[in-house]
Amino acid sequence: FYMGKDDNFWEVGTVGPCGPCSEIYYDRGEKYGCGAPGCTVGCDCDRFLEIWNLVFTQFDKQEDGSYAPLPKPNIDTGMGLERLAVVMQDVYSLFDVDTIKSIRDHVCKIANVVYGSNVKKDISIRVITDHVRAITFLSSDGVRASNEGAGYILRRLLRRAVRHGKILGIKGLFLEPLIKTVIENSKHEYSELQEKFEYIITALTVEEKNFNLTIEQGLNILEEYISNLQKENKVVLDGTKCFKLYDTYGFPLDLTLEILEEKGLGVDEEGFKREMEVQRNRARNAQTETTYMGAERTIFHELDTSVNSVFNGYSIYKFDSEIKFITTQNKVVENAKAGENIFIITEQTPFYAESGGQIGDIGEISTDTGVFKVIATTKVVGGKIAHQGEVVNGEIKVNQLAHLDVDRKNRLSIMRNHSATHLLQYALREVIGNHIEQAGSNVTPDRLRFDYTHFQPLSSEQIIEIENLVNNEILNGYDVNIEEMPINEARKKGAMALFGEKYSETVRVVNIGTKSIELCGGTHVANTTEIGTFKIVSETGVASGVRRIEAITGFATLAYYQNLENELNQIGYLLKAQKSDIVKKVHSNLKELQSLQKDYDTLKIQVAKSEAAQILDNAKEINDIKILVSQIENVDMNDLRNMGDTLKNKLGEGVVFLASGNNEKVNLICMATKGAVEKGVHCGNIISKSAKIVDGGG
Ligand SMILES: [Zn+2]
Ligand SMILES: [Zn+2]
Incomplete structure (x- = not known):
């Protein structure tokens, strides 16, 4: 079948x-x-199915629209695995292929519907079937639901599946059993599904729960809108409100419509589309604004693009190289004097520029005429490395030969922490499983920070296990092996790569200890013993499904233990106890405190009793009613009331009036026995009169 360029030309x-x-x-x-009649290849029906495509890439299309021959022509071929399965299994569509059909059947079972009995329901069944499969695989690839990139696609697919579940009338959470079916079907060919089983289930269920909460919130708001419409005798919800539901609560237009239609109401769809367009324009304008304002453009865009900086500091800390450029924040300059803050770019540099989570180096750059203190090193556009800092002495000029001198002590601390980060990742996988993915890392001279995907906090036993594993690797004194190799070879070796990171053809593979192999461009110790001791100092959650570990190595660990010991010494001094006796001493002190507390409570009761007796002695009798008036220091309302009750009971028939100043506030109570009230005592009047005297409310 000859189809011509319109159909059979790929560009x-x-x-x-x-x-x-x-x-x-x-x-x-x-x-x-x-x-x-005339049904043949190209017909819209399902008889002729395209299963394979071959592209003969042989031309190089030019600017003028002509086709030049490609120096190295090639053939690109792609087969549709599922389409082939449709043919081989002789089934109607890919939703009838065995593995996918079992998911489809499971959806039907949960929703209690029969596939093929209702066109609209079939759509929902297929959407859920397809999307659950997609999100399971996305999740196994390390994609987490978010508002951008692949994470956004995952979120959209999951929400759409959940929404179609609601259309089918499924109540509550329902993704988990379906995800399990997906994994069960494909785990033999995709072993990572089983390895990350726990993570996939938890991550997707958490997202499903969150979406349900959002929907609930949205439903409440929609109900409010509906009751307002009904009150105002209107039948159309305006586009702005509908858009707010969509934008803030993830309510798709058709869901809103569906709910409104049940009540005989509708939506201003044109208005909704207008709002959507307004938002798109806003997003577009926001983009142009930033570039127009030059936020993205830096001074480094002005520099000659043919000059690159070469980093040569994996094993050296000093190097001499020519200064190619000097700039301020916004100007290219020829020289800079003491006190000026500038950037220096040299041809080569032993300074590591911040990347891969490792902070940039600090140190000193000097020339015959001046000294420059480097406070940060970063990669800037055009493959250049910029040393940022201040001229502290004399003058620095372009084209001078510079002595670049990395702060070695600082760098060694960074290297310890970076190598330890790799060992930490290895230990985490050993202890909690291979499902964890690195979600970020940050290595400075003071500490290392490692974020990873996991839902439960580590137990103190797990933390100790991880510390022991890492320290075991350290103390075994393994040489660190660093090799460059083609990416395919590195993957074969099982090197861990960051998800979503683009790697070039040749990669740097860092092998530390028994099992840690990572693609990494950072600087590392030569032997694990250089790390010293590894200690985890904190373990926290930073986001849904992301945990963070902070740890220290080398001198920082030493300082950590020295501090602890110092505190222990102080405690010992205060307790007048030897270090080995501190716990015993604290126990006995606590016991003593308890018994003292008991004695104190008994005494307090006795004192209160004798005070009460004294107060009772002061009671006066007027017209056969005992009147007891007393002032007590610093008692709150509650205690005052309790005292009043006790006194009243002991008084026989009579009136108790107590006053107490407490925190610049005066508390008054007045209580009368039944007999006293019958004789005309009115506590309310007494309080209101006396309150006026102390200037209170009563
Ligand atoms: Zn046909
Ligand atoms: Zn690394």
Whole structure:
């Protein structure tokens, strides 16, 4: 079948490699056909199915639209695995292929519906089937739900699946059993599904729960809108409100519509689309604004692009190189004098520029005429490395030969922490499983920080286990092996790479100790013993499904233990106890405190009793009623009331009036026995009169 350029020519964009292609179709037989006369390849029906595509990339399209021959032509081929399965299993569509059908059937079982009985429901069933499969695989690849990139796609797919679950009438959470079916079906070919089983289930269920909460919030707001509409006798919800539901609560238009239609109401869809357009424009404008304002553009864009800086400091800390550029924050300059803050760019440098989570080096750059203190080293545009800092002495000039001198002590601390970070990742995988993925790391001279995907906090036993594993690797004194090799070879070796990171063809592979192999461009110790001792100092959660460990090595660990010991010494001094006796001493002190507390409580009761007796002695009798008036220091309302009750009971018939000053506030109580009230005593009046005297409310 000759189809011509419109159908069988492959090109992307306006210039570049392209060429003719041929498609392989499979004739699935008349039973899948439409039966119309002229039904053949290209017909819209399901009889002829494209299963394979071959692209003969042989041209290089030029700017002027002409096609030049490509120096190295090649053939690109792609087969649709699921389409082939459709053919081989002789089934109607990919949703009938065995592995996918079992997910589909599971969806039907949960929703209590039969596939093929209702066109609208079938759509929902297929959406859930497809999306659950997609999010399971995305999750196993380390994608986490978020608002950007791959994470956003995962979130959208999950929400769409959940929403179609609601359309089918499924109540509550339902993804977990389906995800398990997906994993069960494919774990033999994709072993990572089983390895990350726990993570996948937890991550996706948490996201499902969160979405349900959002929907609930949205539903409440929608109900409010509905009751307002009904009150105002209106039938159309305006587009702005509908858009707010969409934008803030993830409520898709059709869900809002569905709920409104149940009540005989509708949506201003045009208004909704307008709001959507407004938001898109806002996003677009926001982008142009930042570039227009030059936020993205830096002074380094002004520099000659043919000059690159070469980092040569993996094993050396000093090097002499020519100064190629000097700039301030916003100007390229020829020289800089003491007190000026500038950036220096040299041809070569032993200073490591911040990357891969490792902080940049600090140190000193000097020339014949001046000294420059480096406070940060960063990669800037055009493959350059910028040393940032201040001229502290004399003058620094362009084209001078500079002596670059990395702060070695600082760098050694960084290297200890970086190598320890690799060992930590190895130990974490040993202790809690291979499902964890690095979610970020930050290595400075003072400490290392490692973020990873996991839902539970570490137990103190696990922390100790991890510390022991890492320290065991350290004390075994392994040489650190660093090699450059093609990426494929590195993957074969099982080197861990960061998800979503782009690596070049040749990669740097860092092998530390027995099992840690990572792709890494950072600086490392030569032998694990240089790390010293490794100690975890904190373990916290930073986001849903992301945990953070902070740890220290080398001198920092020493300082950590010295501090602890110092505190212990102080405690010992205060307790007048030997270090070995401190715990015993604290126990006996606590015991003593308890018994003293008991004695104190008994005494307090006795004192209160004798005070009460004294107060009772002061009671006066007027007209056969005992009147007891007393002032007590510093008692709050509650205690005053309790005292009043006790006194009243002991008084026989009478009135008790107590006053106490407490924190610049005066508390008054008045209590009368039944007999006293019958004789005309009115506590309310007494309080209100006396309150006026002390200027209170009563
Ligand atoms: Zn047909
Ligand atoms: Zn690394």
